[in-house]
Amino acid sequence: MTDIAFQSQARLLVLLHAAAAIVLVGSTTHHFIVAFGYARRRYKVKLGRIYAAIVLAAYPATFLLGALAYPTYRYHVRALYFDRHAVWASNLFDIKENFAALGLPLVVGIFVLSRIMKPKEDRSMLVGYVAMATLLVAIVWFNVVSGVLITMERGV
């Protein structure tokens, strides 16, 4: 057998990864709706700040839990199964992991801007804020749907 880091905890890690992803998809979607509301002159600033803070906690948690389970996936799932029997899942996972990394600076950007920006007065700053929120919600939804599809094919 193999001695891969966190192999014995991999199933628990993926379960927690999924739980954190549930929080993440909810908070990111709600945050996007609030940010989009700013553009339509509906200012729920306090709510926007709360969701941005939840995203800041949930995204790195989801990311870290996935990163810890990744070595087990890489050998036992991808190398021994997906690369042989389900190439689409192998490729989709790699696309998902790269998209997830690209979301990291957006999470930080959204949190910081939600704290310093005054949506009523800083209308010109809104364009960047809404752009970050839109990219992030797209990445999170793509990754959640991809993650479910991949795990339906085979898990750790």
Add this chain to the structure above:
Amino acid sequence: MSQPGEPVPASEPRPRMSKAQAVYVALSAAAIAFALSFAWPAYAPTSVFWYYPLERRWALEVKPSGLAMDWYGRCLLSTLIAVVAFAVVHLVARRLRPLTRRGHGLWAAWMVTAVLLAMALYASQLAMRNPVPEPLPSWYVPK
């Protein structure tokens, strides 16, 4: 105070970018730097840290010699570059003139373009990839 259209007297300080605007520009620059540096190894061969899960070791190299993962290394590299970009741009931006509405829009457009370019590059390279499967070990039992 000078009126609009009048030349600014030498003694009057030149208007500078506000703290919030400087942070906005620096965050946009950091996101751009992260996206481009993350995509770069997929475009041109670059030395990054590879993790060998079966051997539990790290190696700084362009191409791996066995089953290895470069995702951690690319994440680390891009995070470092993004942090440096944030610090440098924030420092410089504080000395520049206030950002116009168009400037805000341009930074947002560059940021979106950089992230979408990186996503498109990885999606196009990986969607049609044909990975070479690892040989099955003797203990392997198909589920």
